[in-house]
Amino acid sequence: MKKIYNILFSTRLTAILFVVFGAAMGIATFIENDYGTQASKALVYNSWWFQLTMLIFVGNFIGNIFRYRLLRKEKISVLMFHLAFIVIIVGAAITRYISYEAIMPIQEGETTNLMLSEKTTLNVHVDDGNEAREINKLYYFTPEIGSETRFIPMVSKFFNFLRGGNNFSLKADFRDKPVTVNYVSFLPNAFEKFEEDTSGEEFLHFVESGGGGRHDHYIKKGEVANIHNALVAFENQTEGAVNIFTENDTLRIKSPFEGNYMVMATQATGTIVKDSVQVFNLRALHNIGSLQFVVPEKGIKGKLVEVSSENKEEHPADKLTIEVVTKNDKKIVDLYGYKYAATPPEMFSMDGLNFRISYGAKQLQLPFSIKLNDFQLDRYPGSNSPKSYASEVTVMDNGENFDFRVFMNNILIHKGYKFFQSSYTITDEYEETHLSVNHDAVGTWVTYLGYSLLYTGLIMILFSKTSRFADLRRMLNKIKKKKEALTILILMFSGLTFAQGSHIQHGMSKVQVDSTLTAQKVSVEHAQRFGSLIIQDENGRMKPVNTFTSELLRKVSKKDTYNGMNANQVAVSMVTNPRIWMSVPFIYVKSANTKLRDILGVPEDQEYLRLSDMFTDRGEYKLSQEVEKAYKKKIKNKFEESVLNVDGRVTLLYQAIINGSIFKFFPLQNEENNKWFSYVEHKLAGFTGTDSLYVANIIPLYSGSLKLATSKKDYSKANEFLESIHKYQHKFGGAVMPSDRKVELEIFYNKYDIFKSLFMYYMYGALFLFIVVMVQIFNGSTLVNKLVKAGIFIIAGLFIYHTIGLGIRWYISGHAPWSNGYESMIYIAWATMLFGLLFGKKSALTVAATTFVTSMILMIAHWNWMDPSIGTLVPVLDSYWLMIHVAIIVASYGPFTIGMILGLISLVLFAITTKNNKRKIDLAIKEITVINEMSITIGLIMLTIGNFLGGMWANESWGRYWGWDPKETWALVSIMVYAFVLHMRIVPGLRSRFTFNMVAVFAYTTILMTYLGVNHLLSGLHSYATGDAAPIPNEIWGWLIVSAIISILAYIKYKKYYKKPSSRDLKK
Incomplete structure (x- = not known):
């Protein structure tokens, strides 16, 4: 029992849980990108083993609270944020298993109390005319995973094996008549695709442009198709339809409407006479009634097959195929459905029983009704881009009626239900609002309690005299008193150098x-x-x-x-x-x-x-x-x-x-x-x-x-x-x-191009400070000391200029300057420089290194793939939450960047260690490692607070404080990884300064993934996510290779000069 206790509450298990939890979430984002959101939930987020991991996490936290005596007064800050994670996980469990979300579509002037659930369920209703029975089951399905040997498909297969695949079998006994519903197959985003086949049936290829886009339809011979509320028949003359048919081996048309056409090759035009049989022109643009269409060729032979579409918006419905088995019969049934949509059930009779089966959103009822009085949409001047939209509604609850205006970040709360402005539909016939409904009062308040504990505990860590952060400050002061550490600067840098319908006019030279x-x-x-x-x-x-x-x-x-x-x-x-x-x-x-x-x-x-x-x-x-x-x-x-x-x-x-x-x-x-x-x-x-x-x-x-x-x-x-x-x-x-x-x-801002010029200014400042610090090693005269201070003063002046530039951009744009890729880069550079100056009180080297990194960030911001132009905001970003949540998260990248640079410097120091200089280098490594840990601590505190503030923003904007969006998920992955880095000092075998600095370098890959990778490798909801895959830049590969080489060289010297022999080695 003691052995189990030691394992469950060990720091080794804590470290393993950090890695497993972070890795699982990171893999899940790639599963979502390849196979869809439902697959990521089925294989990871809602899987039994992922929830078991969280449960073990809670147990491990509780055990360590007692093991490390965190109930003491001097450990109150550490206790609070450990308790916070426990409370947050409990709140998440309440949300997961008790609460629910839905969408409430309401047309203008309509009153309703009905809403459609976010979760998709299989609903089976059975009756024999006298008695009925109904079964509702929630399932998460995954698409078929191919036999690829890539990492993500292979891991997905393994996760699918752990959950038992999509297979299910519902069994019921209806008056001694056994009924079984078995899983057959699942096809996400199903749609019919035409495949040519000479042995297939004949189809008419009908291309129309309803809704402003091209749509290809294939009408089977002898059938009538409903296309945008207009009937089109092929070889089946039908009254009221546009009839296309063959007569005397010639394709002809008979229309119930007047129309016209234009042959595209010759530009010849003609008219379509109502109810008259005419020769039909192929490859001609026809305008008949509400239809605008082209038929490019005569009837072609083939077949319609159902495949999975990449366009999830155009083809949202999933296809679930089941087998219904009774005592004497069985039947294959195809069901179509998706979240937030109620689809018609499949109804049939078999073996004396009546079945009504559906798959999709469940229709839920509110205990009150809501009427949409007016839907309001404001656009940016002269643009179709929405600036804001709102719903003027009336809540009707047994005579207690009141009016309310729902818009982004302004929610309606009534009887435990929250209503958020989600989206809308506007057509020529009607205006319809879509209100997101959340019923999670208990889960939200428990989670918010956890957030409060978390924020308080993390902030207390920075200011408490008994916290690890305070210990690091004291350690740094002791190291600074040993002046020998300064002589190492010459060793560091002695081997490093930084090192553009009319005929076109041609002819003018x-x-x-x-x-x-x-x-x-x-x-x-x-x-x-x-x-x-x-x-x-x-x-x-x-x-x-x-x-x-x-x-x-x-x-x-x-x-x-x-x-x-x-x-x-x-x-x-x-x-x-x-x-x-x-x-x-x-x-x-x-x-x-x-x-x-x-x-x-x-x-x-x-x-x-x-x-x-x-x-x-x-x-x-x-x-x-x-x-x-x-x-x-x-x-x-x-x-x-x-x-x-x-x-x-x-x-x-x-x-x-x-x-x-x-x-x-x-x-x-x-x-x-x-x-x-x-x-x-x-x-x-x-x-x-x-x-x-x-x-x-x-x-x-x-x-x-x-x-x-x-x-x-x-x-x-x-x-x-x-x-x-x-x-x-x-x-x-x-x-x-x-x-x-x-x-x-704005013209002043354009003229001086503040951030582009700052790149070189920061670079010059960094080089100047490096030089005078090296001179200071040999000559500690008053003049040289003043030059060092002057270098820091110059860099501080550039930082003020940087701050003014951000302020000008804020004023010009009307929103906080971190709403897109370029703005977030210049803000990260600002945050990096801010923390470099704060740590510069202890180390001029940190200021020089940070200034160099800041110049590199600004240089990257002005590469071709960053757009520095000022733009407008989508409605959800036009919020005070943008200033809070995004500012804190993006600012956290600054300390993490400093941590990566200091980690690399430490590894270089390890690599150049000799017997003669070991003592001086050791002191420098101690100094840098302490500053590195302080920097990472600040970064982790900011990232954690910022990420969970983002959850509060999401909850106040659309009713969900966590949705497993790739951006927020990778931020949480980064939190897990850096929490692992800071916990390494209490994990046996991971306590060395070499290991800490090396892991701090490579942990930065999670920040790069959070900031850049999600936007370019994955699809997400955030402001500059693209959704299209892109290759990893060569610069990142170069950095990883160089870091790996330096790490190997550093480990060789570390093993030779620093590593203490283990007890096993001593016995030998």
């Missing part, structure tokens, strides 16, 4: 183009006036022309200027003389992409291409086929990624200089969504009277005035036109225009 642009270039002062005009981008953001053109230059050419012209001058040239930009070599294409150049027919050494290079003489886009292929593929190779990147640059430039539609200068008076338009759109936009004349002519008049201005250097008339446009914007678009102060500040 670059010299001619540049000469023309130079001759027409306006003055910097005038261009600055033009750059301060406001335009509305495609997402509805109002910004200066200067910002737009700066973004266009960076996206298209990867430069900030062109041929001596700044962004404002380029903007004037594009608006007033767009055609010449067809011949400007402006579109950047990577030099290694020779395949793309071959397709375009340009020289392999031509780095920048002209827009005219992208089109044939007939105006056909040369990349159209390659773009279409690339868009269809989920996992894209490097060539396909480059095709899409170049296509994006071409599209942006085309919109700017061919049709000018992207320069939206002009607000339309009384436009309900405050949409602005370009001058070429004035007819379609609906401008009338003098406004129409003004919008149509002001840009051409302005262009004409520039010819006089550039020749005579007199911009007075041109300035008058710009002032006129500025006044027009204020008169009709003032409600959405940014203030003049904000415009000036």
Whole structure:
């Protein structure tokens, strides 16, 4: 018994649980990516062994509370956060087994008390006409896992084996009549796909574009299909249907509606006469009634087979096939269903019994009703992107009625139920809100109690005089008194060095183009006036022309200027003389992409291409086929990624200089969504009277005035036109225009490009501090000491400049500057520098190393795959929670980055140890290791608090404080890994400083996965997740290889000079 006690409550088991729990969650995110959310729940999150792991965790925590006497007053902080995890797991169990979620769809004006469950159940109803019996069972199914030898499929198979697979068998006895329901198969996101087969039946391939997208239908010979509420019949003449049939070996059509068609090859047109038999034209675009369709070929032979779709939104229903067995009969039944949707049951009679069987969401009832009075949707000005949406509802509860407005982050709570604004559906016929319903009052409050204990305990660790963190501070002060440690700096760095429908015009040479642009270039002062005009981008953001053109230059050419012209001058040239930009070599294409150049027919050494290079003489886009292929593929190779990147640059430039539609200068008076338009759109936009004349002519008049201005250097008339446009914007678009102060500040921000220039400034500061610290080793004079302080002062000044830059971006954008990939990178750099300066009180080396890391982070932020442009927020991110949750989590990456760098430095020190310098290096390693542990402790506290605050945000926004989204899951994986790192000191065999620093280096891979990997390798809900798989960058592989080599070299020296012999070795 004592042996079992020692195992269950040992620190070794604690360490194993951290690793197993973290690894299981990490693997589950890849299972979800490959096989779907339901599979990840079935194989991991809801599996018996995963829940057993949590139960053992709780027991281990409780045992260690007594084993390490955490009930003492001086251990209260450690006790609190250990108790917190126990309480959180208990709260999660209540939520898992007692509570439930649902969706409540309500159309405007409708009153209902019905909702649809999140969990999918198998519902079996049996009766014999007199008596009935019903069975409801919750199941999680997984798709068929292939025989691949990759890691994830193999692990998935093993997990599936542990749970017994999808197999189930429901048995019941109905009046001595045995009934059994057996599992047969499961197909997620099922849809019918046509496969050609010469021995199959004949089908009509019917292609229509309802809902704005292409849809392929295959209508079997002799059948009638309902397509968007319109009947289409093939070889089965049916009244009220569009009939397509064969007569005298010719395909014909008879329609109940008038229509027309256009033969696409010849552009010939014709009409469809109602109720008249006519020859049917293949490969012609038909408009009949509500249908717009093409039939590309005659009837083809084949068959429809059901497969699993990658498009889960278009094909949400899963197919569950079961076998129903009675005493004398059996039947195979196909069921379709998915969460939040009630599907019609399959009804049949067999062996004297009546069956009604369904699979999918369960319909639940509220003890009160809700009426939707009004659904409100606000969009960003001039955009279809939703800014916010809300539901005005009335709660009806036995005469006690009250009104409430439900919107994102503003929830309705009544009788233990919480209602959240989830989504909506808007059609021409109705508006419908989707309220997310959560019934988890007890589980939520228990979990929140755990969160409170957790936050309090973690914060107390930082300030308690009896905590491990306080011990580390005292240890660091003792080490600092030993001045010998400083001499190691020269040893560290002695061996390290850091070390761009009309016919396309071809023919103008670059010299001619540049000469023309130079001759027409306006003055910097005038261009600055033009750059301060406001335009509305495609997402509805109002910004200066200067910002737009700066973004266009960076996206298209990867430069900030062109041929001596700044962004404002380029903007004037594009608006007033767009055609010449067809011949400007402006579109950047990577030099290694020779395949793309071959397709375009340009020289392999031509780095920048002209827009005219992208089109044939007939105006056909040369990349159209390659773009279409690339868009269809989920996992894209490097060539396909480059095709899409170049296509994006071409599209942006085309919109700017061919049709000018992207320069939206002009607000339309009384436009309900405050949409602005370009001058070429004035007819379609609906401008009338003098406004129409003004919008149509002001840009051409302005262009004409520039010819006089550039020749005579007199911009007075041109300035008058710009002032006129500025006044027009204020008169009709003032409600959405940014203030003049904000415009000036944004132009200032663009001009100085604060974060891009900071990269080099931080680098220079880091090198300067490294040099003076090394000089200080040999000469501790007052001057040198002052230079060290000056270096830190300079870096602190750069940090203040960094802070000001973040503040300016916050003010300009109107939201906290950590809402997308680029913003989070510059914020991580800021947080890293902040903690480096805080630890710099103890170690100038830490400041130098941190400054170097900060410069690297800012450099990465300005690589091509990061977009520095300021954008708008989706509604769920427009919340104060963004400032709290995201700020804390992303800031935690700073201490973890410092921990990784200090770990590498320690390993280098181990690797260069000799017999003569061991004493000095040992002191330096002790100092760095203590700082490293302090840094990781702070990072872990921040990441833990930030991640669980994210749970509170989710609960307050859509009613679920934990949903196993890959981003939050990998944050929890990181917490588990770094908790393991900090617990290593109490685990026998893992207590050495070498092991700690080495694991601290490689633990950083979980932070990289949390921050970057989830966005590029997995699909998730978070703001810059892409959902498309991407390769791991070579830089990360390089870092891992170098770290591994350094670790091996360090271990050799560690084993020789530092490792203490074990008791077994001593006996030998």
